[in-house]
Amino acid sequence: MPIPPILDVFVVWHPDDEGGVKRFRELQDHFHSSAFSGLVGGAVEVYARSEAWSTDGAPRPFGIRTPLADELPAAQFNAIVPVLSKEMARAAASGGWKQFIAEIGALADLPGVGVFSLPSAGVDLQSGALSVALGPFQVLPQDVVENPKMLGRELDQAIAQKIRSEDDQAARITVFVSHSKHRSLSEDDEAPAIYSLVRERIAESRLAEFFDAHDIQVGDRWVEELEQNASEHALLIVRTDRYAERPWTQREVKAAKTAEVPVVTMYAIRSGEQQGSFLMDHVPTVVCDLDNRIPGIEAALDALVTEALKSTLWNAQRSYLKADGFDWLPARSPEPTTIASWLTTHKAEHPDDQHIWIMHPDPPLGQAERDVLIQMVELAGYSDDVNIYTPRTFAARGGEVK
Structure with missing residues (x-):
């Protein structure tokens, strides 16, 4: 429509x-x-x-x-x-x-x-x-x-x-700042220092009217709070050298992505990562120069504000797109982390559904990425009618799910 x-x-x-x-x-x-x-x-x-x-x-x-x-x-x-x-x-x-x-x-x-x-x-x-x-x-x-x-x-x-x-939503968004809480030899305790500087930059700007920055402490019930009211939250990842391998930071990112809150990653890596994590990708990224941190922090906050507005606008478009029969309209391109969670819920709520139609914002996934997701959907029992669109690819097919 x-x-x-x-x-x-x-x-x-x-x-x-x-x-x-x-x-x-x-x-x-x-x-x-x-x-x-x-x-x-x-x-x-x-x-x-x-x-x-x-x-x-x-x-x-x-x-x-x-x-x-x-x-x-x-x-x-x-x-x-x-x-x-x-x-x-x-x-x-x-x-x-x-x-x-x-x-x-x-x-x-x-x-x-x-x-x-x-x-x-x-x-x-x-x-x-x-x-x-x-x-x-x-x-x-x-x-x-x-x-x-x-x-x-x-x-x-x-x-x-x-x-x-x-829309009767809270005027301020709680920004959870996810960072590695325990130092490594290479990090030299940089993550907590960057978090403190993030809070300072927010407090010293008009962002304080919009963002309420919170550190995530181990044991917090923030995941439950995030899932209950995702529209009032966003996640800023401070990705230092050991961040991706920490179990709790992986859980934090997974929870934020599953709840579809705006997420931005700020790279603050000095020595490098041994392995990384597939959980961390598919989000906007900003580089923070550890010897001159403020420009990178400002750029990350800029990106987070834009992501918050973009998410708000996509949510407004969802009500129209649902009329075309789409099953899932994620605000970011789907990935193994998010599609696995969504498929579990969808299969439980719609056990007789015979198709999977997904639309996400452009750009479209690469062919290899799309193949992996299609394979996951087929393993979940859907193989007859599986389509993953973006607005442009949908328009190129005449605006009809085929």
Whole structure:
């Protein structure tokens, strides 16, 4: 079935503001990156609202309250990002721009709409036309204006929090930081030190409004908590030299993957690994330079915020994809760890099911990976009709399960 857009991002700026088009291109690059490209086509789009559309100088309407055309339905979630400038402030005092800015404020009262203003230097949100229409809404920090990565992270966080709050989910996500608790000669006790630095970086940023970082202690009942409410959790793996061989870290990763929570691995390996573990793969990874840790930690946190938003958007698409008859719609590509657990549950709950249809975000699995999973499914007793799709491979087959 056709899937409506899930998230539309509208970047609004005055035509005389040179910085506005830069912010638009930065957000285009961010939301068109590989992190979001794996969702069902058209899931996330970024639109510009700047040039005059009517004789009064106002930009084109958003199409949120009233669709622009029958074939252009409004997205399920809409993020409006006004790039505030002195030029916009002057234009908003009268005429078409005044009405356009007022409409942004009115749209914010609708479900599924968030307004996230981005102020330029010297813009006063305490008085004037912009303060009346946009003052009550969330303002992104000004220091992200010249930092595209931070701009992407701040907006990802703001959108995810908005969607989660409307879905009656907790605004904050508990980030379990999984690390090796006992030192080896090569690690020199680096994992606990990195964990402490992760907490410091979260506490010193606006991520504290989104992430609640917790160390996983041996004996904790965090697995039960994670399984009961997976949507409120994420896992950051600090992978040092001995991490992959520790029994408890393997259990932590397995539990997180089975519960389908966002997972990001930060490589902090100094000497190397003897064996590694197949449990640790199939997740986004970031490299942390142990002699300069902060950039790697920041990159890992960026990736975790993006994974949280991506997971939220995929969950929104699931309700439409289920109508096509898919049995499983995991937020990450399936792997032996996750498919074994899912097959056990599925076989118990649907003993008479004759097919296995799976869809996961792009990119598709490699042929060798797919062959292993198909073999596992067949060993579980399903051999007549087994298909593993991504949105692109599904579309290439005409949008029908065959």
